[in-house]
Amino acid sequence: MHTSTLFTAVALLCIAVNCSVAFDSTTLPSGCTSGQELMSKTVNVDGHEVLYQTIACSGQSADDTAGDPSSQRRGFAPDSVRFKRTTGECTTPAPECQCGAPVVCNCSFVTPGIQTPIPVDCGVLIDSLTVVAEVEGSTFFVETFTVMQLSYQTCVLTFTPLDTRVGILLEYCWNELAVGAGEATVKCFEGGSPSAQALCTPTVQTEGFNWEYSLLRSAP
Template sequence: MKLLTISVFFLSYSIASFIMIIETEAVQIPGLTDCPSVAVVDSVTINVNGNGIQSTTLKCMDADLSERAATHSRPRNLLSGPSDLLRRNAAECKTPAPECQCGLQFGCSCPQSTSRAPDNGDCLTLIDSLQVISQLVGTTFTVPSQGLELLQFQTCAIEWINQSRDTLEYCWDELGTLASIANQQCLLPAVSTEGACTPVDGLWVMNVIRIDT
């Protein structure tokens, strides 16, 4: 899976760190898992401690991701999650459930869907950056139906895929918790090349994967 490089206009400002907002036309990106053609809704590059973290919101144009929800509602090889902490995170939401998905119990598994795992140093940088991102842009993010939020630093990417037919809201700090669990259980011990987590309602899936640009 490759992320297309787009020439865009940069608008920058500083809020405790340097942020670049990227305005762009919707374009097609082939090769995305379960969605051969997607449109870029918007893209933001955030400089965290000198590292450029690319955050891109995409929308699937040619597949119904909600068809996957039932199959992901009971993930195999469940790993334990800090459910008490996650329930407290639900208070950060601006919307009520079910749009707010923070605080749900979840399970994780270790798929082997790519030939190589991302560089772990890249993943640690990306996961650590989520704490700063939440301070800069707010505690939560929203993803439209059939859309996904893709965060990338060099070879490592975190994708949060909305498999429902409605807009969903999720918490940045909880995303960091899930990505850290997937990294520690799947990537660090070289159990697999990917880590994946999904909630009990099956409305979304979070993957930590490799992207070669």
């Protein structure tokens, strides 16, 4: 089982205009017909470099998800006790701030031709969330028609708003994302029956403020 380790390392930031690293279009929602990188940073975690990007998506609809490789799924809810938190970390009111929203995650079983990410890679990626929070604050914002993506080696984490209105900002807590992604890594990618993807969504759907995050394999 992977346990996130708190690092005090300072994130090394690389502004997009000075970076030429391409994003992984295979991990974006299926309706993202054309993506454009808006921001790119490199986060250093104990010597490992994690790529942190924001990507503008056109043609995305509320029914799109980040590529469900199989209809066979098993679900679980991340530890609800750790998700019972106050809204003290929010800088915007609900429903814009989704910190504390109960989450359910589903694991998609491996199908022919679909590979699972290496759990150790996902562990490094999840540790980077703590580093980013130390530098940028405890919450992050993602606007509709954009995707936040972090990637390290074989593992990619995406956070996607599913609203179709332009200019809606969702706020979410880095530590809650780390908890949910950490448990998804353990339950979906470790053990005897690894999965191709972990997809997590709020259990209570708030009209106009739906979202999802997923862990999956990056393109070779």
